[in-house]
Amino acid sequence: MSSTKAPAAVSRREQILKEAARLFAERGFHGVGVDEIGAAVGISGPGLYRHFAGKDAMLAELLVGISERLLDGGRLRVADGGESAEQVLHALIEGHIDFALDDRPLITVHDRELDRLREADRKRVRQLQRQYVELWVEVVREVYPACTESEARAAVHAVFGLLNSTPHLSPRASLPPRSSTEALLKRLALGAFAAAADPDRAVAR
Amino acid sequence: MSSTKAPAAVSRREQILKEAARLFAERGFHGVGVDEIGAAVGISGPGLYRHFAGKDAMLAELLVGISERLLDGGRLRVADGGESAEQVLHALIEGHIDFALDDRPLITVHDRELDRLREADRKRVRQLQRQYVELWVEVVREVYPACTESEARAAVHAVFGLLNSTPHLSPRASLPPRSSTEALLKRLALGAFAAAADPDRAVAR
DNA sequence: CAATCGTGTTAACGACCACTAACAAGGGGC
DNA sequence: GCCCCTTGTTAGTGGTCGTTAACACGATTG
16 A cells, blocks of 8 residues: 555546536637636636646646547457457447547537647647547448448548537437437447448438 | 629628638637738738627627528528428538538537627527528438437437538548548438438347 | 645736727729 | 728737746644
């Protein structure tokens, strides 16, 4: 045990990051001031600088963090491997949906505020994103060998847009239960991939 | 002819709006200053106030404008009516894709910066968006009667996310020719709708 | 018990920024 | 030929915001 700090259930840092993500998603990175972020966790303004080097550092940690978690989750599901590539694709989709539904603000910030990062952090995030995309592309091509690589890549990007649109659409509550939303999104994603591979299927008249 | 002003090919206002859209898409509403917008059209800073009441007014005109054009285009295609609802859906999708590919920055700003509008403008834009969504929902339900209304609405939102993801994905050039991108996006959208209506189709194992 | 570290406070500073004021130049209408 | 409307300019102003400085105070440690 030596020197385990055991810093409460959630550390101050995590608390700050969570509120910062919410505020950044609501009003944009440049739209929220450090005083607001501080107020959201009960401290005021410059107290944040005891935990982060600056506002930029908060955004960087948020974006690098979510990108890493997405990639790690994806790798896990690929490594776990099902009986088939199709099962892996199902798992990837389910995992991404869980992410999008659990961490709505983060997903929103993730694809809106990337360009507000310092060069180095932006490169890192983009690299993680690229690896995550490539993970999906390989699986998609395995399931649908008829699919061109560039087609698969475009389809993956588009499906991300589809899945990431959920945060976006429910400012008001009382939407259908989560499980049915999950199921619907999964169907939509699978339908899109199937159509990407097989022109005649969806577009047939 | 009486008193036609004939204000050059493109008016100053339009020129400003175009550059403002590009900059807002690149760096966010709060991330670009009026001096930059001015510089982009060859005048400097406060000269913009001869054409717009303020920065907010530019954003408002951009968002109201695109929302109206989307809705009008949609209504036209519905009224035009094909031989079938399916053809109308095809037309809606094609129209939206053209929009997304022609006015990339505008589409980006459209779903990122809505919350930076004054209350009144935001309400107007949201109302236009809602009407546009309902237009799609009706057509989707006609093509796929098995589809619940709330399912159809969620599917439409998700497909918008899918189609609007294109601006997003090509910072670097040299992507496949436009016509093939168009065709792929259309297939993806149709595949998603088909899967929304028919659970067993895409998700079958 | 004293020293230190972690964590918070308020005050102030410097930069940036949207917007206004005051002024200038050109061009068409009477 | 004078007027004035349009469309620019530059200088200035008030406010906001990120960040730093200086200080406070409780808990842990030796």
